[in-house]
Amino acid sequence: MLALIGTVPEPEVGLVExxxxxxxxxxxxxxxxxxxxxGTPALIAACLAAGEVLGTPPPAVFLGGxxxxxxxxxxVYRRLVDLLPQGDFSLVVFHYLQPDVDWxxxxxxxxxxxxxxxxxxxxxxxxxxxxxSGEAPRYDLFTPDAGELAFLADEEAPHxxxxxxxxxxxxxxxxxxxxxAFRHGNAARCLLVKxxxxxxxxxxxxxxxxxxxxxxxxxxxxxxxxxxxxxxxxLVGAGRGIAEAAGIAARVNRIAGALxxxxxxxxxxxxxxxxxxxxxxxxxxxxxLHHSEx
Amino acid sequence: MLRWLKRNPAREEKSPPAAAxxxxxVFENTSEVIxxxxxxxxxxxxxxxMGPPPEIRTGCDLVIEFPLIEELxxxxxxxxQGLRPLQVVPVSGPLLKPVDLFQVKDFGDCLMVRAANxxxxxxxxxxxxxxxxxxxxxxxxxxxxELIGKTLEEAPEPRRIGHTLCxxxxxLALEECRRRCSL
Numbered sequence: 309m310l311a312l313i314g315t316v317p318e319p320e321v322g323l324v325e326x327x328x329x330x331x332x333x334x335x336x337x338x339x340x341x342x343x344x345x346x347g348t349p350a351l352i353a354a355c356l357a358a359g360e361v362l363g364t365p366p367p368a369v370f371l372g373g374x375x376x377x378x379x380x381x382x383x384v385y386r387r388l389v390d391l392l393p394q395g396d397f398s399l400v401v402f403h404y405l406q407p408d409v410d411w412x413x414x415x416x417x418x419x420x421x422x423x424x425x426x427x428x429x430x431x432x433x434x435x436x437x438x439x440x441s442g443e444a445p446r447y448d449l450f451t452p453d454a455g456e457l458a459f460l461a462d463e464e465a466p467h468x469x470x471x472x473x474x475x476x477x478x479x480x481x482x483x484x485x486x487x488x489a490f491r492h493g494n495a496a497r498c499l500l501v502k503x504x505x506x507x508x509x510x511x512x513x514x515x516x517x518x519x520x521x522x523x524x525x526x527x528x529x530x531x532x533x534x535x536x537x538x539x540x541x542x543l544v545g546a547g548r549g550i551a552e553a554a555g556i557a558a559r560v561n562r563i564a565g566a567l568x569x570x571x572x573x574x575x576x577x578x579x580x581x582x583x584x585x586x587x588x589x590x591x592x593x594x595x596x597l598h599h600s601e602x
Numbered sequence: 603m604l605r606w607l608k609r610n611p612a613r614e615e616k617s618p619p620a621a622a623x624x625x626x627x628v629f630e631n632t633s634e635v636i637x638x639x640x641x642x643x644x645x646x647x648x649x650x651x652m653g654p655p656p657e658i659r660t661g662c663d664l665v666i667e668f669p670l671i672e673e674l675x676x677x678x679x680x681x682x683q684g685l686r687p688l689q690v691v692p693v694s695g696p697l698l699k700p701v702d703l704f705q706v707k708d709f710g711d712c713l714m715v716r717a718a719n720x721x722x723x724x725x726x727x728x729x730x731x732x733x734x735x736x737x738x739x740x741x742x743x744x745x746x747x748e749l750i751g752k753t754l755e756e757a758p759e760p761r762r763i764g765h766t767l768c769x770x771x772x773x774l775a776l777e778e779c780r781r782r783c784s785l
Contacts, residue, residue, distance in 0.1 A: 315740040317741070317743040317747060345743065345746065345747065346734075346735070346742075346743050346746060347740075347742065372740075375740065375765065376632075376739055376740050376741025376745075377631060377765050378631070380740065404739070405740065406662060406740055407660075407662040407739065408660055409659070409660060431738070432737070432738030433662070433739050435738065436662070436738055436739075440659070453736060455716065455718060455719040455736060459719065464698065466659050467767045468701075469653075469701055469767035469768070469771050470699070470701065470767075471701055471718060473701070527714065527735070528709065528712070528732075528733045529733055530735035530736075571712075572709050572712040572714065573712070573725075573733065
């Protein structure tokens with residue numbers, strides 16, 4: 309079972325958990341509905357949209373109401389430390405959570421004892437804590453953007469806010485920064501670096517770059533990185549390998565972005581609505597290619 | 603913010619004290635740090651917002667560096683504001699500096715400014731904030747909701763309503779947007 313873990317910017321929510329569902333512009337968890345603007349709801353909505361094509365069961369989600377004070381994140385952390393040692397999760401995705409190394413280490417400890425150990429994907433705040441803890445290689449996938457990659461590559465920085473200036477965040481430095489992050493043990497087993505060119509690297513080697521279709525207006529749109537992580541989660545949950553899932557997800561996110569025909573003002577929901585169509589068309593083309601091979 | 607720090611007369615008059623003479627104030631969260639920083643600056647003290655040393659880092663924190671000799675007065679001043687530092691620690695080594703590089707991307711009628719991991723995009727003609735992206739701390743979706751649809755001037759200060767380093771980075775991006783509009 310797939311578990312998606314993060315926060316929503318509604319402090320009164322406390323802790324919400326359950327199977328997620330999708331409605332136009334919203335995700336639903338139990339009796340609660342949350343608007344899909346960016347952050348973890350965008351990740352969940354993208355995962356659900358892909359699941360409609362892949363035919364996978366809906367994910368279990370754990371959401372804390374948090375506007376940065378860490379209260380909701382701590383409710384989630386506390387729940388997971390109890391749940392993960394006995395939960396039946398094959399894939400766990402950690403997202404917008406207050407970075408806290410102590411809680412991170414307790415969470416990691418709670419899954420390390422499982423056999424088989426679930427696949428672990430981290431993005432956003434939990435990825436920051438994972439890197440700072442020195443336990444990054446225990447994760448299967450991180451999904452940083454160029455700025456976050458610079459942070460992973462800077463062995464001194466505890467948060468992207470402190471990335472040193474000499475480690476430039478320019479996209480042309482991505483291959484060098486990837487190698488540096490691996491060299492210092494600050495990368496997960498695989499990285500999917502989101503940007504103008506998406507780059508997939510595993511165990512110190514760059515495997516693939518994906519540059520088309522290139523939709524410049526996606527960069528300022530909040531949530532487009534979250535949808536990419538949600539897509540990878542759906543594909544890994546459906547049984548694809550990490551690197552393969554990352555490659556498909558990057559292409560689908562780009563195609564969905566192109567179909568949405570965005571401007572910098574476009575909300576991420578417009579992209580999410582195109583995910584089923586984008587994924588279906590990509591899988592159909594791959595199937596046609598496969599059948600036409602001698 | 604960093605440019606403002608550089609222009610601040612209090613900082614220009616006094617160079618930072620040597621490491622052994624410096625202390626750091628550690629608070630519960632970033633919003634307390636920001637309130638304390640504002641109050642100490644108003645009182646004319648030479649303080650700097652910095653990254654904590656490794657032994658007291660939790661993951662998303664800032665500290666205030668100040669002249670250790672002023673500890674008593676600083677504590678009293680903060681207590682008047684209801685601010686009680688969790689710890690006051692002497693500085694024994696170099697502290698991390700916040701990011702001070704901005705990247706700008708022109709989308710024709712919109713401009714995007716990135717500070718660290720946060721990006722803010724506004725419409726050039728109306729100065730309306732049209733999108734916020736990047737970041738990973740839980741106040742980012744909240745801050746985006748509060749800022750989008752407002753002009754650069756109307757927008758609430760992320761450093762006042764945010765609580766994390768991502769919120770602080772968004773403040774820097776907002777200030778850089780305003781600065782570019784004033785050129």
